Amino acid sequence: MNYPVWFLPEIGGGMLMAIIAITHVFVSHIAVGGGLYLVLTEMKARRENDFQMLEFVKKHSKFFMLVSMVYGGVTGVGIWFTIGLIQPDATSELIHTFVFGWAAEWVWFLVEIVALLVYYYKFNSMDERNHIRVGWIYFAAAWLSLFLINGIIGFMLTPGEWINNHNFWSGFFNPTFWPSLWFRFAIATLLAGVFAFFTTAFIDSKAFRHKMTRYTSLWCLISTAVVIPTGYWYLKALPPMAQEIVSVSPTIANSIKVGAFSTALFIILVTICTFWKPKLHNLITACVVSLCAISMMGSFEWIREAGRRPYVISQQRYSNGIPLSRVAELNNGFLAQSKWSTVTEVDDTNLEQAGAELFKFQCYACHTLDGVNNDIRIRTANSTFNGMVKYLGVMHEKRPFMPPFIGSDIEKQALAAYLVGTLHGKEITLAPTAGGNIGQQILDDECTMCHGSDLVVDWADGMSVADVTQGLLTLSEIDSSMEDFSGSAEQLNALVALLTGTAVANSEPAFDGGGFLSDDCAMCHGLDLVYEWASDLTQEQVADGLRNLSQIDSSMEDFSGTDVELEAVSTFIVTEAKGGTQ
Amino acid sequence: MSLVPTPDQLPMARGYFDALLLLTFPLHLLFMNAMIGSAVIALWSHWRKDPVSERLAYELAKALPLLIAFTINFGIPPLLFAQVIFGHYIYSSSVIIGVFWLMVIPVLLVVYFGAYLYDFKFWSMGRKGLPILAIVIALMASIGFIFTNNMTLMLDPEAWKAYFNHSGGAYLNLKEATLYPRYIHMMIGACAVGSLSVACLSRLWTKKDPEVAQRGLSIGMRLFFVTTCAQLIAGIWFLLSLPADIMKIFMGRSPLASAIFILALVAVIAVLVTAWQKKLLLCSILTVVLVYLMTFMRAFVREGYLAKTYVTQAVETNQDYTPLGLFVVTLVIGIALVAWMVKVTLNCDERTS
Numbered sequence: 002m003n004y005p006v007w008f009l010p011e012i013g014g015g016m017l018m019a020i021i022a023i024t025h026v027f028v029s030h031i032a033v034g035g036g037l038y039l040v041l042t043e044m045k046a047r048r049e050n051d052f053q054m055l056e057f058v059k060k061h062s063k064f065f066m067l068v069s070m071v072y073g074g075v076t077g078v079g080i081w082f083t084i085g086l087i088q089p090d091a092t093s094e095l096i097h098t099f100v101f102g103w104a105a106e107w108v109w110f111l112v113e114i115v116a117l118l119v120y121y122y123k124f125n126s127m128d129e130r131n132h133i134r135v136g137w138i139y140f141a142a143a144w145l146s147l148f149l150i151n152g153i154i155g156f157m158l159t160p161g162e163w164i165n166n167h168n169f170w171s172g173f174f175n176p177t178f179w180p181s182l183w184f185r186f187a188i189a190t191l192l193a194g195v196f197a198f199f200t201t202a203f204i205d206s207k208a209f210r211h212k213m214t215r216y217t218s219l220w221c222l223i224s225t226a227v228v229i230p231t232g233y234w235y236l237k238a239l240p241p242m243a244q245e246i247v248s249v250s251p252t253i254a255n256s257i258k259v260g261a262f263s264t265a266l267f268i269i270l271v272t273i274c275t276f277w278k279p280k281l282h283n284l285i286t287a288c289v290v291s292l293c294a295i296s297m298m299g300s301f302e303w304i305r306e307a308g309r310r311p312y313v314i315s316q317q318r319y320s321n322g323i324p325l326s327r328v329a330e331l332n333n334g335f336l337a338q339s340k341w342s343t344v345t346e347v348d349d350t351n352l353e354q355a356g357a358e359l360f361k362f363q364c365y366a367c368h369t370l371d372g373v374n375n376d377i378r379i380r381t382a383n384s385t386f387n388g389m390v391k392y393l394g395v396m397h398e399k400r401p402f403m404p405p406f407i408g409s410d411i412e413k414q415a416l417a418a419y420l421v422g423t424l425h426g427k428e429i430t431l432a433p434t435a436g437g438n439i440g441q442q443i444l445d446d447e448c449t450m451c452h453g454s455d456l457v458v459d460w461a462d463g464m465s466v467a468d469v470t471q472g473l474l475t476l477s478e479i480d481s482s483m484e485d486f487s488g489s490a491e492q493l494n495a496l497v498a499l500l501t502g503t504a505v506a507n508s509e510p511a512f513d514g515g516g517f518l519s520d521d522c523a524m525c526h527g528l529d530l531v532y533e534w535a536s537d538l539t540q541e542q543v544a545d546g547l548r549n550l551s552q553i554d555s556s557m558e559d560f561s562g563t564d565v566e567l568e569a570v571s572t573f574i575v576t577e578a579k580g581g582t583q
Numbered sequence: 584m585s586l587v588p589t590p591d592q593l594p595m596a597r598g599y600f601d602a603l604l605l606l607t608f609p610l611h612l613l614f615m616n617a618m619i620g621s622a623v624i625a626l627w628s629h630w631r632k633d634p635v636s637e638r639l640a641y642e643l644a645k646a647l648p649l650l651i652a653f654t655i656n657f658g659i660p661p662l663l664f665a666q667v668i669f670g671h672y673i674y675s676s677s678v679i680i681g682v683f684w685l686m687v688i689p690v691l692l693v694v695y696f697g698a699y700l701y702d703f704k705f706w707s708m709g710r711k712g713l714p715i716l717a718i719v720i721a722l723m724a725s726i727g728f729i730f731t732n733n734m735t736l737m738l739d740p741e742a743w744k745a746y747f748n749h750s751g752g753a754y755l756n757l758k759e760a761t762l763y764p765r766y767i768h769m770m771i772g773a774c775a776v777g778s779l780s781v782a783c784l785s786r787l788w789t790k791k792d793p794e795v796a797q798r799g800l801s802i803g804m805r806l807f808f809v810t811t812c813a814q815l816i817a818g819i820w821f822l823l824s825l826p827a828d829i830m831k832i833f834m835g836r837s838p839l840a841s842a843i844f845i846l847a848l849v850a851v852i853a854v855l856v857t858a859w860q861k862k863l864l865l866c867s868i869l870t871v872v873l874v875y876l877m878t879f880m881r882a883f884v885r886e887g888y889l890a891k892t893y894v895t896q897a898v899e900t901n902q903d904y905t906p907l908g909l910f911v912v913t914l915v916i917g918i919a920l921v922a923w924m925v926k927v928t929l930n931c932d933e934r935t936s
């Protein structure tokens with residue numbers, strides 16, 4: 002919208018971010034915890050005059066330097082490049098808000114580099130006291146880097162009072178700052194131990210390998226003992242909305258399971274294979290333990306990222322980069338206000354082209370097209386055009402982790418036309434917006450640009466047909482900014498009928514059970530699932546089930562229509578389940 | 584509708600960020616130049632088979648990963664401050680060349696690990712290390728080319744229309760008239776200043792290996808003189824390739840820019856004279872001054888390009904200086920810690936030598 006969208010439909014920005022971020026986050030935490038591991042182990046070695054252990058620390062520091070400084074440093078810049086490419090709006094906001102936080106973080110990164118280089122290259126030549134001091138400087142700089150980054154990342158999830166006062170410190174010391182800091186620090190020390198398992202696996206002397214493996218296992222187990230309560234503290238500190246997202250999102254539910262399983266397996270492996278029986282430790286064990294740790298970390302980061310939805314910066318900017326402050330303005334016409342759209346005016350001749358642009362600006366941030374991650378073609382396979390139009394209006398309510406559709410009614414139809422027509426070749430019928438009610442269409446199209454339709458309905462409440470007709474024909478007398486109604490007699494009658502309540506009785510069509518299923522159920526699952534469920538049920542049982550859908554799956558809402566509508570839907574389902582209309 | 588995005592509000596007056604950008608960018612350039620110059624001289628020395636040259640190549644091989652680390656690190660503040668002032672230009676141009684822009688990261692990783700491989704396996708690989716270093720240099724040059732593409736594209740919103748045919752980011756700004764002269768100007772400049780930095784580094788090896796120190800000083804100063812002369816030609820080419828209205832900024836349209844241009848020309852002559860006289864310290868100081876002057880000229884060129892499209896950023900009404908205080912305090916502590924570490928390192932070097 003404000004910025005161009007880097008459009009790689011089969012890959013998606015999320016995938017790019019994941020590739021760089023997952024490994025960077027892993028390594029950057031190792032860089033913090035590893036500093037502590039190195040200096041404490043060196044102190045232990047010097048205290049015990051253990052030259053074998055000292056040599057181990059030197060060897061480990063070389064490996065550590067290559068992984069944390071080279072890979073960690075470059076991928077850290079890589080994340081910056083990536084977020085600038087896939088979320089330029091949000092990146093700009095973060096840079097402008099925390100520029101001096103980032104700048105301070107750069108200073109600690111510089112200190113880290115100098116300290117690590119001195120620590121490794123002068124391991125044998127520097128005197129003991131100064132070398133240990135350099136080790137502590139490295140750890141302090143790395144920890145302070147974490148301290149600063151943690152404030153900024155936490156801000157994105159829980160901006161706290163910053164939303165009201167836009168104060169740097171309110172955003173930085175946000176509600177999840179402290180639990181997140183200690184949780185991440187505990188994770189960092191744990192990962193440092195996991196990383197050290199790779200070095201211990203290559204120790205030649207059997208006795209010394211067992212000694213260092215056991216030492217590292219103890220390090221990991223102590224870290225895990227801190228990770229669990231701080232992780233719980235962090236989850237409890239999440240705001241209610243994020244907790245709701247965490248509880249309703251099916252992908253988060255899976256992540257929680259994966260995280261719990263990985264943690265359990267990690268504890269078992271570290272307890273048995275490395276602490277209790279260090280002779281079982283080798284490169285394979287190191288790899289499996291490290292996979293468990295990556296899985297634990299990945300689950301946490303996924304939950305954190307997903308819990309932020311539908312925002313990229315909570316309560317400030319939606320996942321697709323649109324700021325909340327501009328929603329009302331953009332609802333008057335999104336594309337007309339988008340600098341980088343090829344379509345600015347939408348009509349029935351360019352509906353699908355406009356829809357493709359809307360997909361790029363509003364959906365692509367989370368959905369790929371024919372890609373692995375959240376493929377929009379699969380997600381929209383069951384929908385009809387009218388069902389999609391209806392769904393786009395309520396999707397943020399049905400799925401609170403999704404942002405609302407932002408744009409005018411015709412743009413909503415355009416997006417639906419693209420998602421249903423272009424992607425699936427289904428028929429697009431530009432029906433009047435209110436299911437055939439011309440009066441409603443005029444009300445929506447002509448009145449709501451300037452004021453809510455409720456205002457019109459309230460005005461007409463209790464008035465006679467003649468008075469409403471007269472009022473519409475002389476609107477300029479009510480407010481000089483309005484024009485007198487100038488449509489056809491048929492349109493005028495339809496609008497009057499709507500406002501005086503006569504239209505409903507005259508034009509209400511029979512309830513279409515099949516249409517309801519297509520519009521309200523097919524967005525989330527195929528209709529085959531419904532028919533399969535109903536195959537052995539009576540109509541009464543189906544009707545009862547529809548009234549209690551939330552008991553079948555908590556993500557569904559109970560049917561809330563009238564008894565007549567319920568009968569129509571249940572009859573349709575039972576008929577289809579028995580093999581269709583005979 | 585203009586394609587230039589609406590910028591975010593500045594947290595403080597623009598002058599602070601301009602100053603920080605102009606202060607930090609030359610530091611990045613100096614390390615980048617030292618990195619490229621060291622790599623090129625290491626390649627040339629390694630190519631020659633005599634033992635002194637080979638030892639020089641090894642000393643440079645050891646320095647190269649460190650120079651890469653500091654080049655990356657000192658690249659962060661100028662990019663950060665540039666994003667504050669010109670983010671709405673940089674993000675847009677970066678997206679348009681997205682594929683190449685992001686390629687910088689994996690290429691940089693290969694460069695970094697390649698440099699460490701060349702260092703750690705220098706003696707065991709022998710001449711097999713040469714192609715590795717050649718690839719590292721080629722990749723460094725390719726990163727420079729991508730940066731020049733982005734930095735020229737950000738200045739020309741008219742060229743951003745290419746996005747509508749290349750929304751996948753597989754685009755380079757090859758139609759830009761100043762692209763090649765600008766890139767060649769940067770690369771020759773990097774070789775020049777890099778050569779001088781090799782001469783400076785050689786001073787550190789005087790006690791340890793006088794022959795290598797003398798060879799490094801000699802090659803560094805000579806290559807610096809030759810490439811600086813070549814840089815004069817490349818600089819004139821770059822100047823002439825600029826649009827006339829921007830070139831004229833240095834021809835009197837802007838008194839300050841013109842004065843800086845003249846100062847830079849004087850500095851170039853002074854640098855060449857001192858290089859010819861092999862006055863290393865004076866030549867180095869003048870070169871640092873010259874790099875700063877060139878950076879100021881670069882800023883004038885950028886302002887000239889953006890004059891027509893620059894969207895003035897509003898400044899936050901409630902300016903808060905405490906975050907700046909955080910940065911300054913952190914910087915002072917950081918510099919003190921780095922100074923202490925450098926001091927104890929040099930002390931221990933003296934003791935061991």
